[in-house]
Amino acid sequence: MKTDAARLFLFDIDGTLITSGGAGEASLCEAMQSKFGLQEDMRGIHLPGNTDARIASELLRKHALPDTPENAAALLDEYLFHLERRISAHDGRVMPGIINLLHALEARPDAVLALLTGNVERGARIKLSHYRVWHHFEFGAFADDHGDRNELGHFARRKALAHHGIDFPPERIVVIGDTPRDIECGRAIGAKTVAIATGHFPLSELERHSPDALFENLADTESVVERLFAV
Ligand SMILES: [Mg+2]
Known part of the structure; x- marks a missing residue:
């Protein structure tokens, strides 16, 4: 049972949780x-x-x-x-700190973990199952839901309501991703945005898009968790 003050964390996949190595x-x-x-x-x-x-x-x-x-x-x-x-033939990996971060968030009664990704659901499942992180996420908004990433936040919010009976207000939704498009789609629903420079975009470029928080990577679990609840 999640508390009423819970936050909904929406993770991007490629460049954020994992890289599939091409x-x-x-x-x-x-x-x-x-x-x-x-x-x-x-x-x-x-x-x-x-x-x-x-x-x-x-x-x-x-x-x-x-x-x-x-x-x-x-x-x-x-x-x-x-x-x-x-997927198993390419040299991909889980991004630094992701496993520890997911465990730390999962342990909290005030965190809901879900996906917001441009992958179709079956593709997301193939990638994340291979890297053993699929089971950490309760649900997700995928390209099957809508072709426009900026619409996906609405789907995630509705699915959160169906799963938890909580209509998360935008200020308690946190969209986490590695591209300006992640920041933009979070902003499209009024959510908080967190950018990570583990994908195609360097810190300096992500900074120009003014996310609410910005990290080189998510390796420092304690300070990342603290920040995720403070944005
Ligand atoms: Mg990405």
Whole structure:
């Protein structure tokens, strides 16, 4: 039972919790090849902070394929097939301090842990199960819920209400991610935003987007937890 003053922590996946060591990108390229017979190098495709739904659209349009829900679904199905096989072959890892941080937050009655990610749910599950962190999260908002990341906070909030009977006010929701898009989508629902420089963006660049808190990484569990409850 969570307390009424609980905070809802919404974690991004890639560059925040883990890196798949390029397994995601390689699986998308392989899917373009096996599904459509097309050579893809991901040039011009926006990956960091983007949703799988939008990435699929960008890939289809880049090759002048019809950007239909059917084509996008077929591409993502194929991507998941390759991701499942590839995930263990790539040199990915859990980001510094993540395991300790998740344990520390889980132990608190005033913390709810969930995901807010551009991954489709099956992709999120493949990645996080491989790195043994999937079970820490009660629910999530995924690219299956909406293609626009800025809409995902609303879904997370509704799912939190369904799981806990708590309608979290925006000031008690904390969105944690590694890109300006994470900051933007947190701000879109009035949530607190925490940026981590473990992904594609250096501290100085994230700072320009004025998150409520900013970390080089999440390794110092005690001070990170303290800060997460104070933003
Ligand atoms: Mg990310």
